[in-house]
Amino acid sequence: MHRSDDQDVLDLIRSLMSFQVTLILTGVNIPGLGLLREAKWDPHTRQWKMLPLETTRVHGLEVTQTERRFEMVELGTFGYSTDQEMQDFLDHLQGIEDHLRLQKAFPGMLTEGSMPGYLYRRCKGVVGILARLIADGCQEAMDSGRELLDENLLDGIVIGRENRDEEEPPQPRGTAKASGRAQSGKGPAGKRRNTAFDDRGPEAAAG
Known part of the structure; x- marks a missing residue:
């Protein structure tokens, strides 16, 4: 919190706190960044425990006023060893699939066959890696004219720091190992996809 940019962020958060609303903010390594203050993870309460400060003022600002107004919740990564963990991951994939x-x-593009296990092996349950893999895969699907995601296409997408050498995880109960992959369905050569595809989603279609 020694840079002017850090202080600007803190001022912005405090200005948002003046509204009569509840804010749910997300980020990576919030305690380690020092924005609210250094903290330690309490495995018993599964919460971040704020440590006492030697001083309560940083560049004239009362940092403790900020941290007292937040409750830190650790989201962690998805597991994939129990039926419930698999179902939670499938539910997340379904939410992504519904918005592609x-x-x-097609229905089940991310949630059926071998795709859930494949995606988990690629991301190890880390939401950020999964989001990047899907986003880069969609860009490639549009650029190539294939307009769908399958393992063949995603094999060509490399995300930094991912380890691709581990064994395939177990399949969720009720799904079967796919015997093949969907056809790519490339469009006419040289014809690029309209990325401003006018689609207001399933709710509009249902109406």
Whole structure:
């Protein structure tokens, strides 16, 4: 909290706190960044425990006023060893799948066959890696004209620091190992996809 930019962020957060609303803010390594103050993870309460400060003022600002107004919740990563953990991961994939607007996407594209286990092996349960993999995969699917995601396409997407050498995780109960992959369905050569695809989603379609 020694830079002017850090102080600007703190001022912005405090200004938001003046509204009569509840804020749910997300970020990576919030305690380690020092924005609210250094903290230690308490495995018993599964919460971040704020440590006492030697001083309560940083560049004239009362940091303790900020931290007292927040409750830190650790989200962690998805597991994949029990039926419930698998179902939680499938539910997350279903939410992603429902919002994809690839023109040849189909129900179960991310949630059926070997795809859930494949995606978990690629991301190890880390939401950020999964989001990047899906986003880069969608860009490639549009650029190539395939307009869908499958393992063949995603094999060509490399995300930094991922370890691809581990054994395939178990499949969720009720799914079967896919015997093949969907056809790519490339469009006419040279024809690029309209990335401003006018689609207001399933709610509009249902109406």
